[in-house]
Amino acid sequence: MKRNLSVAQGVAWRTLHNVFTNPSLVIPQLAFPLFFFTAFVGGLSRIHNVPGFHYAQGYTAFQFVFVLLQSAAFGGVFTGFGIARDFETGFARRLLLAAPHRTGIVIGYAVAALCRWLVTAIFLTVIAFAVGMKVGGSGIDLPALYVLAAIVNSAAVLWACGVAMRLRTMQAGPVMQMPVFLVLFFAPVYVPLNLLTGWIHGVALVNPLTRVLEAGRSFVAGSPAQVAAAYGAAFGLAVLFAWWAMRGLRKAEAAG
Secondary structure, three states: OHHHHHHHHHHHHHHHHHHHOOHHHHHHHHHHHHHHHHHHHHHOHHHHHOOOOOOOOHHHHHHHHHHHHHHHHHHHHHHHHHHHHHHHHOHHHHHHHHOOOOHHHHHHHHHHHHHHHHHHHHHHHHHHHHOOOOOOOOOOHHHHHHHHHHHHHHHHHHHHHHHHHHHOOHHHHHHHHHHHHHHHHOOOOOOOHHHOOHHHHHHHHHOHHHHHHHHHHHHHHOOOOOHHHHHHHHHHHHHHHHHHHHHHHHHHHHHO
């Protein structure tokens, strides 16, 4: 157990050091969610006037939840890019040979992904409140949103880790990113679920991220709803992709 923790700490520290000492990695992770937040809140704010759109906290808060969850998911994917880069440079293979307990490698990458996302979440939250975001409810509702987003972050990095350890090349980037992108944008992004029509409504209805998104918005509104379904979906994805990541680790070990 102690050796696992030691490996995890080493991997997490190295990953975070590489990220936060490299402007080409730090700037995109902050600019990407800020771009979406600005584009959605500024360019689509009139959607709040659509008949049937009822969200008391306003369109800024409505979109903040999506962008926060999106930043959590893509924070995990960006860490997956780093894992693939570690394989290309040969560092990951040396790490596999040196680490006595290799599950600590996956844990370390997951911890690094969570830490780098927390920086983005703080930055995004400060911007949202600076432009007048309104939050309802008690003091526990907003932390519940961040916990939910942290689970999404864990699920995303475990997914990306599994892909990176199977393919072991930066060319795996689209394979990590595209499914996450599609799952996010096939959820009710711009309007509530009840205002979607046609095939997109059917897809959003079975999309597990829809429950997460709807619950997150209910936390900000101060009237929590679908909480059990949202946490169940997020935990389910995290457990599924933990198995996926560990299988990827075994394949990386076998490949040498």
